[in-house]
Amino acid sequence: MAKPQALAASLVLVLVVSLAAIEAAHGICGLSNGEFKLCQPAAAVNNPTASPSSECCAALGKANLSCICRYKGVAGVWLRMYHIDANRAMALPGKCGLTMPSNC
Secondary structure: OHHHHHHHHHHHHHHHHHHHHHHHHHOEOOEOHHHHHHHHHHHEOOOOOOOOOHHHHHHHHOOOHHHHHHHHOHHHHHHHHOOEOHHHHHHHHHHOOOOOOOOO
16 A cells, blocks of 8 residues: 555655756746856855845846745755755845745
8 A cells, every 4th residue: 555655645746846847947926947057156065155136136037026925935955956055045035135924
């Protein structure tokens, strides 16, 4: 009985990772892939910049911040694929003078 459950769990995991990869390729929460990369240095796992660039802040200013909140939890696993620290990434809007939604 454990085998069907393990197979189902594996399929769900593959689906989640695949959907995250597809979304990342086409943009995330109103940010194009290029705009997303503008913020990568300030949210990097290793040697992040002290503050986000003005280009990063401009990109975040037009992003869907409510959408970004969902990457705070389990869905943030794909962030590590890009060597991004989820906590640093969630701090970027505040560093840009933007207010995250209260339910984030």
